[in-house]
Amino acid sequence: MENPVLQEIVTTFSSLPVQQQNSLLKELLKVCQPLQLRIVYAELQPLLAVDFVRYLSNELAERIFSWLDVQSLCRASRCSRSWRQRATADHLWKTHCRC
Numbered sequence: 001m002e003n004p005v006l007q008e009i010v011t012t013f014s015s016l017p018v019q020q021q022n023s024l025l026k027e028l029l030k031v032c033q034p035l036q037l038r039i040v041y042a043e044l045q046p047l048l049a050v051d052f053v054r055y056l057s058n059e060l061a062e063r064i065f066s067w068l069d070v071q072s073l074c075r076a077s078r079c080s081r082s083w084r085q086r087a088t089a090d091h092l093w094k095t096h097c098r099c
Contacts, residue, residue, distance in 0.1 A: 051079075051080060051082060051083075053082060053083055053086065054080075054082050058086075061086050062086065062089060062091075062092065065086055065087055065089070065092055066092055066095070068087075068092075069096075070096050073087050073092060073093075073096075074087075
């Protein structure tokens with residue numbers, strides 16, 4: 001961070017107890033303009049995105065995916081690589097395909 005004033009603010013914030021950090025954040029958000037809130041949202045969105053399927057066992061994920069219809073399986077396969085791998089498993093599609 002190049003600006004010494006901003007660096008001092010960050011250092012001071014870091015030294016506060018968590019409860020005071022939370023209060024300060026709430027107050028700052030209250031005075032933000034909509035454009036600033038959009039910037040905050042854009043920064044937070046990737047940090048808060050959690051791929052819960054990645055943390056499930058294969059068996060549990062496959063069980064959950066087995067309840068999805070064809071359209072939902074197709075949508076799930078486009079979410080991420082791990083979802084694609086699980087949503088394109090042959091046994092999931094056998095129930096939908098009558099070959």
